[in-house]
Amino acid sequence: DIQMTQSPSSLSASVGDRVTITCRASQYITNSLAWYQQKPGKAPKLLVYAAFKLESGVPSRFSGSGSGTDYTLTINSLQPEDFGNYYCHQYYSIPYTFGQGTKLEIK
Amino acid sequence: QIQLQQSGPGLVKPSQTLSLTCAISGDSVSSNSASWNWIRQSPSRGLEWLGRTYYRSKWYNDYAVSVKSRISINTDTSKNQFSLQLNSVTPEDTSVYYCGRAAARVGATDYWGQGTLVTVSS
Numbered sequence: 001d002i003q004m005t006q007s008p009s010s011l012s013a014s015v016g017d018r019v020t021i022t023c024r025a026s027q028y029i030t031n032s033l034a035w036y037q038q039k040p041g042k043a044p045k046l047l048v049y050a051a052f053k054l055e056s057g058v059p060s061r062f063s064g065s066g067s068g069t070d071y072t073l074t075i076n077s078l079q080p081e082d083f084g085n086y087y088c089h090q091y092y093s094i095p096y097t098f099g100q101g102t103k104l105e106i107k
Numbered sequence: 108q109i110q111l112q113q114s115g116p117g118l119v120k121p122s123q124t125l126s127l128t129c130a131i132s133g134d135s136v137s138s139n140s141a142s143w144n145w146i147r148q149s150p151s152r153g154l155e156w157l158g159r160t161y162y163r164s165k166w167y168n169d170y171a172v173s174v175k176s177r178i179s180i181n182t183d184t185s186k187n188q189f190s191l192q193l194n195s196v197t198p199e200d201t202s203v204y205y206c207g208r209a210a211a212r213v214g215a216t217d218y219w220g221q222g223t224l225v226t227v228s229s
Binding site: 001049055095097101 | 153154155156169171172173205207209213214215216217219220221222
């Protein structure tokens with residue numbers, strides 16, 4: 001199985017800050033990488049797929065980058081509604097796997 | 108507008124079978140450009156992909172090795188839905204279970220059901 005290692009596991013940031021979450025795959029995943037946001041009691045929401053493609057309706061302050069085994073989710077100008085848990089997800093190889101999550105708190 | 112509506116019991120006894128159904132609206136379970144997935148989430152295991160079914164001139168299934176001996180994902184084209192069966196459950200199978208669609212153009216799950224908390228307990 002491909003292991004997905006996310007960092008940090010939690011962070012606290014202020015409105016207007018730029019936030020970066022990273023994800024490292026245990027092997028090459030050819031940009032088959034997605035990012036999700038999850039709020040308490042809700043299903044994950046797709047933000048980014050194919051490493052950098054923004055899902056329709058997702059604010060442009062979210063962006064994805066990376067290649068090979070290392071990927072990054074960046075949130076520019078953090079908004080109060082951006083709190084929640086963020087997960088990376090590889091869909092390159094079965095079984096698909098997820099990172100352990102990053103809990104984002106708004107100061 | 109694509110919607111996935113999950114149904115099924117929230118409590119299952121150990122050694123019995125967990126059964127959940129996901130009804131699809133706005134798309135077809137027989138679509139040649141989507142796959143239909145089951146994913147679960149628990150505090151101890153995080154998000155765990157369990158398996159998928161999809162149609163490409165014939166039906167295919169893929170399952171996670173961790174549950175491969177116990178899982179079955181089936182489809183009902185007349186009702187446009189797919190289902191999860193997980194046999195011989197233990198308390199470790201207690202999780203929130205999600206169904207999801209992965210469009211071929213996206214690859215990742217882009218639409219999710221509302222989630223069902225399934226507790227395995229006597």
